Amino acid sequence: KNEVEQSPQNLTAQEGEFITINCSYSVGISALHWLQQHPGGGIVSLFMLSSGKKKHGRLIATINIQEKHSSLHITASHPRDSAVYICAVRGNSGGSNYKLTFGKGTLLTVNP
């Protein structure tokens, strides 16, 4: 079992819909990252959070440390949001602070 589990693996939505992607992890962490990768493209860091909630434009990320769970929400989704969204955690001890462990990603397709 992967230390970081994401759901769903694939998600198709209509433009304008509210989208939620979930991430659960099984290890102690110092931070959780949400990343975005467009097809054939590079990887962009959307959020890094260790508690609470962060908002950037139409994107919101939340984390519950006690439940070891994070969600990424996209409000008023748009076709340009179509991408793979990847959850990654950074460990909280020794060398694990120097690496990210990744989920397998969620492929989001937003249709016009």
Add this chain to the structure above:
Amino acid sequence: DTAVSQTPKYLVTQMGNDKSIKCEQNLGHDTMYWYKQDSKKFLKIMFSYNNKELIINETVPNRFSPKSPDKAHLNLHINSLELGDSAVYFCASSQVKGGKNSPLHFGNGTRLTVT
């Protein structure tokens, strides 16, 4: 101004060859990484360097040898390439301060194809 730049973007080579991928960051970060993304798009850490010192070597075959001549550069040399080395390799950097890491900045990736 590219923050993290990798070269080349594409690399096609035959089995048994030796090749290098270069990475440079102009963000002033003290930590650099190499990640491998396989055909199923799964990302995995390979190496992590902090202030030119190797911190993480995640069970990578010793055919892979990273070299960090200074904090701004982390190059990856691969000897005796194998078919299974075909993947996209991403360089990244971050700043570690007081035990806390900044967000990562990724390069655009190098697609390696071994034939």
